[in-house]
Amino acid sequence: ExxxxxxxxxxxxxxxxxxxxxxxxxxxxxxxxxxxxxxxxxxxxxxxxxxxxxxxxxxxxxxxxxxxxxxxxxxxxxxxxxxxxxxGQSQLTDFILTNVGTGTSINLIRGETQEWVGGTGVGGGTLVGLSGLLTNVYDYSKLIQLAAQGHRDSVDLTVSRIYGNGTPPIPGDLTASNFGAVSSKAAVPPSADQVASVIGLVAETVTALSVMAAQKAGVDTVVYIGSSFVENPKLKKSVTRYSRQWGLTPIILRDGSxxxxxxxxxxx
Ligand code: ADP
CATH class of the missing domain: 3.30.420.40 (ATPase, nucleotide binding domain)
Structure with missing residues (x-):
């Protein structure tokens, strides 16, 4: 022991x-x-x-x-x-390991070797700190509860909304601009929507970097860990969906914290 x-x-x-x-x-x-x-x-x-x-x-x-x-x-x-x-996944030897802690670090694992390949200051600390500034709620669990009722469309601008009836060159449901739908003080979205969008911002930032790292290394799996996924279905869902859109296999590791x-x- x-x-x-x-x-x-x-x-x-x-x-x-x-x-x-x-x-x-x-x-x-x-x-x-x-x-x-x-x-x-x-x-x-x-x-x-x-x-x-x-x-x-x-x-x-x-x-x-x-x-x-x-x-x-x-x-x-x-x-x-x-x-x-x-x-039961010991066959997986080569993958990107993305740790979404207070900040986010990305490592490339090949067999017994590992190499730090980058990261971003956008992570779980951003989730709490930026959401806190926006909503005055700084408690992690309360923020997650608040986000559960939130919708991102009042805050974030998707590609299809910019293109309107036109045909976009990339999938229309991708975010064109995080927080880009907020354009005047007259229409401030509800707190729940703001927190949902902060979670979206974190999800898309860490996933985009992980995708780039995986493509560069020629691996097809990203393993996501860190306490930012704890009781956080919105983060899990966005990260999973966005990783798959890029043809990668995402694994959000159980007990990954x-x-x-x-x-x-x-x-x-
Ligand atoms: P670190 O090793 O940097 O402390 P973690 O992997 O533990 O990073 O992740 C920290 C993040 O997890 C926090 O920024 C927050 O988003 C989230 N989190 C999950 N559970 C809690 C909690 N009980 N209290 C505060 N933050 C939490």
Missing amino acids: RAGIDAGGTLIKVAIQKRQGWHFQSFSIRQVDECLAWLNERAAPLSLRITGGKADMVQDKLNRQDKASVPEFLASCNGARHLLALD FCGAVGAALSN
């Missing part, structure tokens, strides 16, 4: 490997003390590895010997391979 911690910009993810399987738990980065107390109760006898941008901060607070840190991309890529194999923590635990 072993444990891994992935301390990121927003959340701390913990993975504990037990005989029966993995146990996962996440905490806000503001609850680091609660997280460590929780961990001490359950995983004190286990070996522990830490990864993520805030690994040093967690390490400083931990009073134990075996707390070596693991490079972030190595951990998330190894964790993704492991969770894919548990999902915990790839970093799993990869850290495994590097014992």
